[in-house]
Amino acid sequence: LIELDRAHLIHPVASYRGHEKLGVRVLKSASGATVTDATGRQLLDGFAGLWCVNAGYGHESIVQAAARQMRELAYATGYFGLGSEPAIRLAAELAQRAPGDLNHVYFSLGGSDAVDSTVRFVRYYWHAKGEPRRDQFISIEQGYHGSSTVGAGLTALPAFHAGFGVPYDWQHKIPSPYPYRNPVGEDAAAIIASSLAALEAKIESVGADRIASFYAEPIQGSGGVIVPPRGWIKALRDLCSRHGILFIADEVITGFGRTGPLFACSEDDIVPDFMTTAKGLTSGYAPMGAVFMSDKVYDVIADGAGNAAVGHGQTYSGHPVSAAVGLAVLNLYEDGLLDNGVRAGRRLMAGLESLRDHPLVGDVRGRGMLAAIELVIDKEKKIPLPAAADPSRRIFDRAWENGLVVRAFAQGVIGYAPPLCCTESEIDAMIERTRKTLDQTLD
Numbered sequence: 001l002i003e004l005d006r007a008h009l010i011h012p013v014a015s016y017r018g019h020e021k022l023g024v025r026v027l028k029s030a031s032g033a034t035v036t037d038a039t040g041r042q043l044l045d046g047f048a049g050l051w052c053v054n055a056g057y058g059h060e061s062i063v064q065a066a067a068r069q070m071r072e073l074a075y076a077t078g079y080f081g082l083g084s085e086p087a088i089r090l091a092a093e094l095a096q097r098a099p100g101d102l103n104h105v106y107f108s109l110g111g112s113d114a115v116d117s118t119v120r121f122v123r124y125y126w127h128a129k130g131e132p133r134r135d136q137f138i139s140i141e142q143g144y145h146g147s148s149t150v151g152a153g154l155t156a157l158p159a160f161h162a163g164f165g166v167p168y169d170w171q172h173k174i175p176s177p178y179p180y181r182n183p184v185g186e187d188a189a190a191i192i193a194s195s196l197a198a199l200e201a202k203i204e205s206v207g208a209d210r211i212a213s214f215y216a217e218p219i220q221g222s223g224g225v226i227v228p229p230r231g232w233i234k235a236l237r238d239l240c241s242r243h244g245i246l247f248i249a250d251e252v253i254t255g256f257g258r259t260g261p262l263f264a265c266s267e268d269d270i271v272p273d274f275m276t277t278a279k280g281l282t283s284g285y286a287p288m289g290a291v292f293m294s295d296k297v298y299d300v301i302a303d304g305a306g307n308a309a310v311g312h313g314q315t316y317s318g319h320p321v322s323a324a325v326g327l328a329v330l331n332l333y334e335d336g337l338l339d340n341g342v343r344a345g346r347r348l349m350a351g352l353e354s355l356r357d358h359p360l361v362g363d364v365r366g367r368g369m370l371a372a373i374e375l376v377i378d379k380e381k382k383i384p385l386p387a388a389a390d391p392s393r394r395i396f397d398r399a400w401e402n403g404l405v406v407r408a409f410a411q412g413v414i415g416y417a418p419p420l421c422c423t424e425s426e427i428d429a430m431i432e433r434t435r436k437t438l439d440q441t442l443d
């Protein structure tokens, strides 16, 4: 498999970081929070795949729902006024649970095209409102909004820009709130004030009547699990409202119980104009994303019969098998999975806090089952691990040897997003294996 992989399979991103020289790690099977590789080695998945397998692996009710749907109706397009029962029911169930008036759902195939879809919907909205000059988009440094070309431009991670001619000149950024490394320090009020000032300044320089929308993740995931202070997103949302700027909450990671509730926006007490989701929607069992749209936006861009008047859509939008999976997963969330996630999340945060005494651990942060530790060589001065030693690669490898899958970010941040079904003893084992990995990283 390793030979065939090396010869024929492209691993996006990973192939550029030397993985192809070392060979791929092949997973063979999985159950709950445990994955088994092709050699039979078992590991605890501290990252739920790629922050997505919230329900854990091998869940029979999800398997049954997919099989049933494949037998009954394997495919139906969402185009041309056609549809399928699971897609319609899932949209209705989601709308019922979404914050405020986010009553309309467009199904994408994942997170990147969910974000892409919002860019098109937003542009159409302003055209329909007679304000086509509103064509400028703002997002945040360290943010991640997918790897489509447009999404990569909203994304603020340099690896996604190099050589692609993005960000486009209509894509602007403001600094990340990043409490651990914020020039204004870690005080919540100061961080919120500085983000507001940065957004005000950007609005002024670009022109308030030119800005179409603003994108924010409630917690910045791929940028290193950056947890803004409480009240931060609400303050930014209010500022956008005052300027008539559409606010898009990218909940591709935070949605579906990752931070505790079904949606982080509810906890943060905001109703965005759009909310993008994917990952936990189907818990990774089938590809699907969902864009939520408010009544206010929908009334402008749709013709009232449910057919959004935008030339946009894909063959697999609203795929009935993915939708059936989504319905089965939603049942699980409400049948104890969210509650278990909250309990396990408390254990995870307490466990990670207990690592603060380790000489390498500079910061511990997170909410619910979304967390990270940031490693430094000098806690006082917050000096990062030397990049030359490729710390993230080494940490990932050592954790793997210790039976733990984590995400190691380039800057020496180790990310955690375990399945919400984890038991407390599985969480404890993840912490113990992390400590062992950190001790070896000191060597």
Ligand code: PMP
Binding pocket: 110, 111, 112, 113, 115, 144, 145, 146, 147, 217, 221, 222, 250, 251, 252, 253, 278, 279
């Ligand atoms: N937005 C956010 C906030 C994400 O974290 C991601 C994926 N990590 C995406 C969009 C893109 O999702 P996908 O990889 O499913 O295309």
